[in-house]
Amino acid sequence: MTVNPQSLKTEKPEQTAESLLKMIEELVTELRQGEPPPATLNLDTRLDQDLGFDSLARAELIQRTESQFSITLPDQTLATIETPRDLLREILQASNHHFSTLSEQTIQQIKLDVVQSAPEHVETLQQVLDWHVSTHPDRPHLYVYQDAEHVEEISYRMLKEKALQIASGLVAQDIAPGECVAIMLPTSNDYFYSFFGILYARAIPVPIYPPARPSQIEDHLKRHANILHNAQARLLITVPEAKPLSQLLRMLVPSIKTVVTLPELLHCKEKPDVGEAAKSDIAFLQYTSGSTGQPKGVTLTHDNLLHNIRAMGKVVGASSGDVFVSWLPVYHDMGLIGAWFGSLYHAIPLVIMSPLVFLSKPQRWLWAIHRHRGTLSPAPNFAYELCINKIDDSELEGLDLSSWRLSWNGAEPVSPSTIKRFTEKFAKYGFRPETMSPVYGLAESSVGLTFPNEVRLPRIEKIQREPMVRFGRAIKAADNDTDPMQVIGLGQPLPAHQIRIVDEFGRELPEREEGTLQFKGPSATQGYYHDEEKTRQLYHGDWLDTGDRAFTIGGELFLTGRTKDIIIRAGRNIYPHELEEAVCNIKGIRKGCVAAFASHDQHSGTERLIVLAESRQTDEISQQAFKQQINNLSVDLLGSPADDIVIAPPHTIPKTSSGKIRRAACKELYEQNQLDIRQRAVWQQTLRLIQAGIRPQLKRYSRILLDFGYAAYMWLVMAILAPAVWGLVAITPNRNWSWAITRFGARALIKLTGTKLTVQGEENLPKGEQPFIMVANHSSYLDGLVMTAAIDLNCRFVAKSELLKNPFARIFLSRLGAEFVERFDVQKGIIDAKRIAYSAKDNQPLCLFPEGTLYRMAGLHQFHMGAFTAATDANLPVIPVTLCGTRSKLRDKSLFPRRGDVSVTISEPIYPSGEDWSAALALRDKARGEILRHCGEPDLAHTPPMR
Structure with a gap:
């Protein structure tokens, strides 16, 4: 009614x-x-x-x-x-x-002049805003939804003027440069003014989320007290309604001297005189969500942020012609850095609404994209689920999402099912499958770390479940596999950033083997604020530990779970999010309210799998039915039942401010016996776990033993073969004999180490004594050895002249007829290039690695021109050769060989189209494109815009 x-x-x-x-x-x-x-x-x-x-x-x-x-x-x-x-x-x-119905909303496309340049040389966020004010002061920067309908426009000039007033007010409150000022404001005009006001005062902003409901006051106070105490915040900016709450907070945090509202800071008109900020200054503190423990203050400098923003902008092809639409909270990195700072830097108008506007009616997000012709708009996975389940088709009549070109899906585990269902539901409204772009980032890398480097369909790989669970190996599933594990490709590292996967001993793993994800790059934090111990745990030399488990395929990242969330039960790796997602689909279990976690058993010395699920059903029959269904799922997915299942009333499971399950807190509640669950007898747990665990534990640790054993064996084989081959080559007067000995040694090493060598395209090698030039990608110390074993030709390798200083390398390579070239002296390099061009006409083919050197990170780098100018000068064909698997087998700067197979693909000859420079460039591009097509690694020479 x-x-x-x-x-x-x-x-x-x-x-x-x-x-x-x-x-x-x-x-x-x-x-x-x-x-x-x-x-x-x-x-x-x-x-x-x-x-x-x-x-x-x-x-x-x-x-x-x-x-x-x-x-x-x-x-x-x-x-x-x-x-x-x-x-x-x-x-x-x-x-x-x-108001009119949503389907009657008219297009209010944001049309602004194109900004041709970007603030490429600025070093701080303040300088970014100053550049815009000096270049186009009245250009709209923000379109802030005040409620569901009303939008206010903020120009660059307005943002700076208000910020400077606030900065003066902060200086009048005795806030000194380098001191922390907390912002506890909702998404609003005041938030943006306050953030830059703190920056212009040269203080450090500490964004914290405002309380949602009075019922949350206790947890809210405790969390913020911990954050503000760690930051030693001197002042708190908040809304008038929350000021009484803030006074209570002030009692818990002695460092806070003043609690103010924004109007109290706007009385001062004088420009603050605090000096210029430096790129090494802390831009703000990003406190992690605390989903796996206590929040930590990630220290991010201006330099960190600008490197991250520029790298992300380059990969996605950001420009002032885009329109960014966001409802993401501005107190979290994805909304603050990804949405606001990214839009600010690239002169992109940002349409932003409160998360409450989205949560109350998810369709408002989509209609805002329609209304303003948004092109960029990210969200966590749950937001796409909300749009699938909570928006009726009748509320979408007339919706047009065709302007939406990139929709990043990140900040939480990405579900293949969500991607599929969202794309299917909104395809008829203009949403394209390639718009959905799963990405990966973390606060410790500012915000972004890996992005797809091209427009594409989401990459979903199906891998065999058992090898991944038992041994951490991502083996491709067969088409008839009825129970594969699906994993999402999250792209390649941003420019100037690197990732690696390491084992328990910090040694880098080959592709398709799971381990701990580490990264490094200019966006990386300097550490955790006022927490030296956690900072030491974060760093491993130059590399930072993400706390995530992952593997790579062709340099692309695939996550499997968090290190702390992984449950090692009876020797098996259990990934809680997969079981949680399955349990959430049980009718009667509250979606998004399931936690699977490990509880250590001191008596058995292993971990127990605990499943905590919320339901409104309280009767015994329903609860027993739930437990039975959950156990069935656990057996299906993991091969064994859960050790304990708790069906709890709503709101039992603690979550972070962004809605993530706090598994560490769930574990703490459980182990403190606060969930009122009857546990099994200790002797039953111990007996059952011992019986189930002996064999899997042995299998788990056998991986470590096999890795070390293989590395030691391969070095032993090389230690035996290398001196013998070198000695015979050194004393053999005939070059053909030297090549025969070398090839025999290379093939013996490959065979004795159990390496499968696959060679394709041998028919593409010219017959007879026709001269040609071979070019190959360079990814390992083993590349020359593999080329020697794979190709039945006595080639002349072109090597760097530094090897002439090494008598062992000089004697060996000279006997094989190698050519040495100068890499650093330009004049000598030109002479060497001419000599190489002349000698290329000999019958013995040349073999070059045009990347010039090798790199540990997967990807094909730019090619040097030497091989291609030699080919055009001598009018010789170039044969591209692609090497796969050598990088994983033995990486750059590593002396730890791994098991793995290698392949060699010989492509058809490419002939020069002329004798000039343009012909050499064309020859290079064709050869490089052919190798790129076969190597399965990203193109690191240049990143094309994602348009």
Whole structure:
């Protein structure tokens, strides 16, 4: 029944209350799958504790209330109502519907002049804003939704003027450069002014999220007290409504001297005199979400941020012609750096709304993209799920998403199912499959670390489950595999950044082997603020530990889970997010409210798998049915049942401010016996785990033993073969004999080490004594050896002249007829190139590695021109040769060989089209393109824009 809006003015509040309670009763009955609500349902019933309403249930309640009473409620209602009485008060104060339906929204495309240049030489965020103010002061920068409909425009000039006033106010409050100032504001104009005001005062912004509901005050205070105490914050900027709460917070954090609202800082008009910021200054502190423990303050300098922003912008082809649409919270890195700072740097207009606007009606995000013709808009995986499940097709009539060119999916595990269903649902509204772009980042790398370097369909690899679970090996699943594990490709490292996968001893693993993900690059944090111990744990030499488990294929990253979240149970690696996702699909289990975690058993010395799931079903029969279904899933996915299953009431599972499951906190509650669960007898656990664990444990540790054993064996074989081959070559007067000995030694090493060598395209080698030049990618110390073993030709390798200083290398390579070239002296290099061009006409083919040197990171680098100018000068064909597998077998700067096979692909000859420089360039590009096509690694010479 729909209430006439006019009747609200005439009917008594008691009648409205009765209608409201009846509506809530119907909703509760639906949520409880037919079970009636508590008998005590009244105006003071608590929505959280008594009815178990989560944020999605609250959003449904708001939607039904607006529909039934034909009113418009403020978006804040979603966060502020605690009881039906609170909602009744909002109903009685609300206005009637006065806005058009979403399907009637008109296009309000943002059309601005193109900005041809970018602030490439600035060194701080303040200088970025200053550059825009000096270049185009009145150009709109922000379009801030004040509510669901009203948008306010903020220009670069306005942002700087307000920020300078705030900076003066902070200086008047005795805030000195380098001191921390916390911002506890919602997404609003004031937030943006405050952030840059703190920067212009040369203080350090510390963004923290404002309290959502009074019921969360205890956890909110404790979390923020820890953050502010670590930061030693001197001042807190907040909203007037939260100031009493902030005073309580001030009592817990002695360093805070002042708690203010924004108007209290706007009285000073003088420009602050605090000096110029440096690129090494801390730009702000990004506190991690705490999903796996206590929050840590990630220290990010201006230099870190600008490197990250520029690298991401280069990969995605960002320009002032884009329009960025975001609802992401600006107190988290994805919304703050990815959305705001990225838009600021590239002169992209940013349309931004509060997360509450999105959560209350997810369709508003999509309609904002439609309305403003948005081109860039990211979100975590749950947001796409929300759009799939909570938006009716009737609310999408007329929606046009064809302008949306990139939709990054990151910040939490990416689900292949979500990608598929979102793409299918919104394809008819113009959403293209290649728009969805899974990425990976973390606060310790500013925000972004790996991105796909081209526009493409999301990459989903199916791998065999058992080898991954048992041994951490990503073996491609067969087409008829009925239970493969699906993993999402998250792209390659950003320019100037590197990743690697290491084992338990910090040794780099080959591709398709799972280990700990580490990274390095100019975006990397200097450490955790005021926490030397955690900073020491973060760094491993030049590399930073992400805390994530992963593997790579062709240099692309694939995550398998967090290191701390992995459960090693009876020798098996268990990935909790996969089991959690499966359990969430059980009817009656609350979606997004399942935690799987490990609990250490001191008696058995191993870990127990605990599954904690929330449900509104409290009867014994339902709970037993849930446990049975969860156990069945555990057996299906993991090969064994869970050790303990807890069916808990709603809101038992602690989450971070961004909605992530806090598995560490779940474990703590469980181990402190605060979940009221009957545990199995210790002797039963011990006996069962010992029986199940002996064989898997042996298999697990056998991987480590095999790796070290193989490395030692391969070095032993080389230690025997190398002196013998070198000695015979050194004393052999005939070059053909030297080549025969060398080839025999190379093939013996490959065979004795169990390496499978596959050679394709041998028919492409010219017959007879026709001269030609071979060029190959260079990825390992083993490349020359593999080329020697694979190709039955006595080639002349072109080597760097530095090897002439090494008598062992000089004698050996000279006997094989190698040519030595200068890499650093330009004049000698030109002479060498001419000599190489002349000698290329000899019958013995030349073999070059045009990358010039090798690199540990997967990818094909730029080619030097020597081989190709020699080919054009001598009018000789170039044969591209692609080597695969050698990098994984023995990487640059590593002396730890790994098991693995190698392949050699010989492509058809490419003939020069002329004798000039342009012909050499064309020859180079064709040869490089051929190698790039076969090597399966990213193109690191240049990153094309993602358009």
